[in-house]
Amino acid sequence: MTHLPIAGRREVRLATVGLIRGDRRAMAAVLALYCSATLAGLAGPWLVGRIIDQVQHGADVSTVDVLAGAAVVAVIAQILLTRAARYAGYRFGERALALLRERFMDRALDLPIATVERAGTGDLMTRASVDVAALGTSARDAAPEIFISVVQVVFILGAVVVIDPVLGLCSLVATPALWMVARWYLRRAREAYLAEGAATTRLSEELAATAEGARTIEVLRMRPARVGSGDRSIGTAFAARVRTLALRSVLFPVAEAAHAFPVAVALVVGAVLMSHGRLSLGSLVAAALYLTRLGGPVDWILQWMETLQSGAASLARLEGIGRIPTTVPQQRAEPDGDRIDVSGVTYAYHEGHDVLHDVSLSVRPGERLAIVGPSGAGKSTLGRLLAGIDTPGRGSVTVGGVPVGQLPPDELRRRIALVTQEHHVFLGTLRDNLALAAAEAGDERMGQALAAVGADWAADLPDGLDTMLGAGGMTLDASRAQQLALARLVLADPHTLILDEATSMLDPTAARDTERSLAAVLEGRTVIAIAHRLHTAHDADRVAVMEHGRVTELGAHDELVAASGTYASLWRSWHGG
Template identity: 35%
Template sequence: MKSQPSEPGPDSVSRDPAAAGAGTEAPPSPLRALAEPVQGRLAVAVALQAVAALAGVVPFIAVSRIAGRLTGGSPAGGDVLWPLVTLACVAGLLALACGTAAGALAHLADNELQLTLRRRLARHIGRLPLGRLTDKGTGEVKQAVQDDVSALHTLFAHTLLDVVAVLTAPLLALAYLFTVDWRLALVSVVPLLLGVFLFSRAMAGAVAQMAEFGAALGRISAAAVEFAAGIAVFKSFGRGRKAHERFVGATEGFADFFSGWVRATLVTSTAAVLVVAPAVVLLLLSVVGAVFVTSGWTTGAELVPFLLLGPAVAAPMGVVGPRIQQIRAGQAAAVRITALLHTPTLTEPATPAVPDGHQVSLRGVSFSYDGHTDVLRDVDLDLAPGTVTALVGPSGSGKSTLASLLPRFHDVSAGKVTLGGVDLRDIPATELYRRVGFVLQDVRLLRASVADNIRLGRPDATDEEVERCARAARIHDRVLDLPDGYATELGTAVTLSGGEAQRLSIARALLADAPVLVLDEATAYADPHSEALIQDALSALAAGRTLLVIAHRLSTIRSADRIVVLEDGRITEQGRHDELLAARGRYATLWEAQRTAQPDRTDGDPGRPPAPTAVARAADDIREGSAR
């Protein structure tokens, strides 16, 4: 697929290999790149946290010195002790002040980073092709905007300072202990080295195990969805006990895998935690220190600092597991956020053009989702103003893809689509969506009032205009039944049925009043009562407009001005209903297959023509308007 170059901006990056290799330095990691706007404040926070950690060790050193003066046999008057007491108090207050300042500064920097990232994401997502969002769904966007940004908060506001603290304090403690007795200092390092060794053994193969862990969870999720979706079918055929077998098998498989993983690492991981536990380190130093004291190799006063500071030397290993997990989670979140920010956006024209009329033309259009396999090939098609054109064909023939090019859900890989003689890529997005509207089967309503949902295309519309369009869309009476009428907020305690939501979206399209309309047959899954109301609403919406219809039931497009048959991404037939039946081609085959499988909804007389559908009535309305 030939993608259009994105407009240069703060959210875009060069994808040119030559440009990437032009510099001598490798590009920064995604994490560093995202943190760049606040890296100065984070550096200051790290420095303050380091000072706080170092200052936090000083009171212990002062206490050990006091203990030495008190037990050393020499006079220990106030002139000797008070300076040490003062030092301990000042250092403690300094640690408290610097730690508080570091936490506040890191949180302020993180708050600004979250705001900046979410604004960048909102701007960038607003410029993405709509097809990119509908294909991937909203899960990716939600994860980036909410979950991943929150993961960065944990990393920058908490984990970063914790890592600085647990690495800095032991260094000062160990340095001081070496000045007291280098032999006992070496003993205090033994638990740390042993913890590192055991932890590395426990983590051996963790990458592969984590991959299998994720795959096992995925199998459980897939089995759960299948279980929930298919249980009714299984029960209908008397196989209720079979419905949950795959789910149970997946959960048992996960339990076996996880139990095996835990058993394989239980001894080493538990040992890694135990050898650096403060109680174990204190016990080791007490026993070895007692031997040293009784042997005359050191004094009791010299043992005191090891009992106070020795456990702090091995402290980092006690928290390394959770911190590593948080760092990895932050790095993964940064990668996902960066990938979304680097997704190519729709190009905005350097010299915007305004269409002259509403003639739609496709010339030599080809399109591919992956850049390799063309879904559409060399499509030529004209949509004359005030006509109804229907797209039909077997599943996977490219109907929805072709229709998605008109509202520019995607850009073509080859050829061009024009509106009023102007390439869609040269029309500003705001101007394009004033002229091209769409009504799809999958209706999206905002968590806002009914009136605001209808006003989406025209925020300045009056209440009278909103009500008029709601009446035309056959949704006015249902709105009045809601607790607060048009002021009722949707998405909370109030929800609409599928047919009601569809009619609300039709009211929205009526208010927007776009002269070109793309219609994915909205009644395909509606019940008969909803279908009748939706067809009435669609008839009001389609009258007088240029209409492109994706037809699933051929009986709904018999009166269309032109029926276009797509097969394997190519137009193989086009004409009116009677002409295509007479040609005895693919359309006639599809028509006969649908008539055999599901007769038109009539009163039971196979010779009687079906009731006029929304498209049929729209075609009649358009022709009558043209005749007048």
């Protein structure tokens, strides 16, 4: 199993800058609101200092009332501006997250099927769920909180410097310790959170594989092995999380200890300045209040830094999908007809272990070709190559003279469609599931497609085409799910259909009736049927027999039976003759 790539630091930075640039006006509004809220918050301590100085100089009550009233107004203004800033920041974050989700989905849906199969769905699903959720927290919560906290720190330090430059220097005494611990943390956080994400992916894959294969596990008595494998994955995930926890256990205590130190130093130094007449009591109190407030935003920065690191790791995993070539180069050459030619094809899933060996075959437009042979002969692999899912290691597969791997995906799917034994029923109505193949199809055409594949049960559904399927709705068994997939194929109406055991879930009689109905509906279309049931081969124009990754016989049914070769033996064995 291969792993999907992860974006580098530069790619993550570029993606972040791109999101900000994509909504500049909103970002400017957020910046203005946060700065205004911070400025309003600075008024309170300054006014308290002014009140103290005025009282010391014998000011009357009315002056104090005016200053106190101004402080109340400043607090109310700060609350309102902060609320507006957070609201604008959350909206900006949600829009950025929505854009990322859409981009991720576009990239994921455009990935080559072979890439997804080799990577496994666990990695992709973890990125689509866990990583998107983590990034959502960062974009919606962590980034705005860190931003406003940084603004507050800068403005508070500026206010202390304005009161007295010496006190401003006192506020920085804990900065070296905070800088060192933050740098130590950041050097280790990215790799630690990427490792945690990878461990979570592995655990998800283990759980999904165990759940999906529960019956096989029980039949083959594999429970101890699967439990052991699951325990190892859980142990790896646990160790990865302990590592990130260890990083936090160093970061936060140092930050907590660094809050009180600047305040204490400022009070001592401020007392000395007061004794020399360089500082008033009100100014010292105002500076102390500012420095006390400094602890809040610093705490928020350090607390949300952990979430931001997790979000950055998730963004790297999401952006990593963009590293995968989504499609082959967009070859605009127009195929000359629909003839399919396989020339000297050799293919291996793993280097050095060829599955197909020098396979050559031509399929004429409108021909019905059956591919038969024992399990492991390479039939399904050849079908994947014909459908453009995989690319030959050597040789070529062309349609109309153009390599299938160089056709744009929409053009390829318009010409060639593959239906396998695996069928997915999407959450939604029966109509939604059918519309995936032809969005413009009306009820009548959908009904005809269902009838063509023998799906008589569809007419008896309580809500007809509007019947809900999947979780919370009607559950289709394997045979009905297969008929639904075939109905989609009829609606898609490609010129070439590749049926890889596409009726295997139906009983033999129903399967043959369905294939005959399909043949009538798809008259004039090229049909390549990969089958174990030899009645499919009997009805075909030609039969290709595969053994050990090679085409060993090719001809009409009667010719091959008369030749008394491998096909004749298969036919007699299957037919009981």
